[in-house]
Amino acid sequence: MIYCGKILHRMERSIMLRIAIAEDNSRDQEILQNYLSQYQREHGEDMQITVYSDGMSLTEQYQPVYDLLLLDIEMPGLDGMSAAEWIRRIDKEVLILFITNMAQYALRGYQVDAVDYVLKPVSYFAFALKLEKVRRILAHRSGVKLLLTIGVRELRRLNSSELCYVEIENHQLRYYTTRGEFCSTGSLRELEKRLQGEPFARCNNCYLVNLSHVSGLKKDIVLIGRHELKISRPRKKAFLQALTEYYGGGGR
Secondary structure: OEEEEEEOOOOOOOOOEEEEEEOOOHHHHHHHHHHHHHHHHHHOOOEEEEEEOOHHHHHHHOOOOOOEEEEEOOOOOOOHHHHHHHHHOOOOOOEEEEEEOOHHHHHHHHHHOOOEEEEOOOOHHHHHHHHHHHHHHHHOOOOOEEEEEEOOOEEEEEEHHHEEEEEEEOOEEEEEEOOEEEEEEOOHHHHHHHOOOOOEEEEEOOEEEEHHHOOEEEOOEEEEOOEEEEOOHHHHHHHHHHHHHHHHOOOO
16 A cells, blocks of 8 residues: 655654653653653753643544653553554554553553553652663664655654665655555655665665665666666666675675
8 A cells, every 4th residue: 555645844863752641640640750851861861741641632642753652551531551552553663661550451561562661659760760771772773764744634654774765756755665655745855865874875866775675686677675676877886886885884
C-alpha cells in the first residue's frame, strides 16, 4: 500500500526527548513532572513534556511524535495497557515505560514491547535509572527523523535508516522503506541536503539511494531488494565512489 501526503519541514536529529505522560492521579502527574525536571537539570537533557489525564485522552489525540510514553496501568475508562495496545498499531517506535502499583500487571508489557516498568510509589533513584536505559536505547537509533503527513491529519514517523531509496516523479517524492511505500510533495535536492552526513547518494537524477540497503550491482543497475535502479552515466562515477567509500570504510 502507498500512502500519500507531504513531509513536514522539521527533519532533525534526536536533540530533544519528547515525552507523554498518561496518569489520572494529579499528585502522581506532579511527581513525574518534577522528576523529569530534576533529571533535565542533572543531565542537561532537553525535554518536551505533554500530560494526559487518562488513556482515552492520550489515544484520542495521539500522534506518533513521542520518544517515550509514561503510562499508568490502572486508569479509569481506558487503562494504560489497553492504550499501549492501541498505540502500537500506529507507532512501533515509541518507547513505553509503565507506572504501576502491582508488578504482575507490568509483566504483561512484553505484549506491547514495553521497555520497562516502575513501581509506585516512584522513587527518583529508580526513575532516573529507567531514564538512563531509555537514553541508551535512543542513542543506538541512528539517522535523521522524518515526519510525514499522510492525507489531512495522520502523521507517520520514519527514520532515515528505514529508507531504501527515494524517487522523484511528477513533483512527488516516493519513499520506498522497510515499512512500505509513502509519497509526499517536495524536492529531492532539498531532501538530499537534509540527509547530508547520512549514507545516501544519487544513482541518477530521479533516485536518492540509501547505500546501506544496496544488495549488489549489475552492469549499470543498482540492486535494492527486489528493485533495480538505473545508474546514469553522469552520476555513475560519484555514485560508485560513494558506495566504495561506504563499504570500504565498513559502513556504520
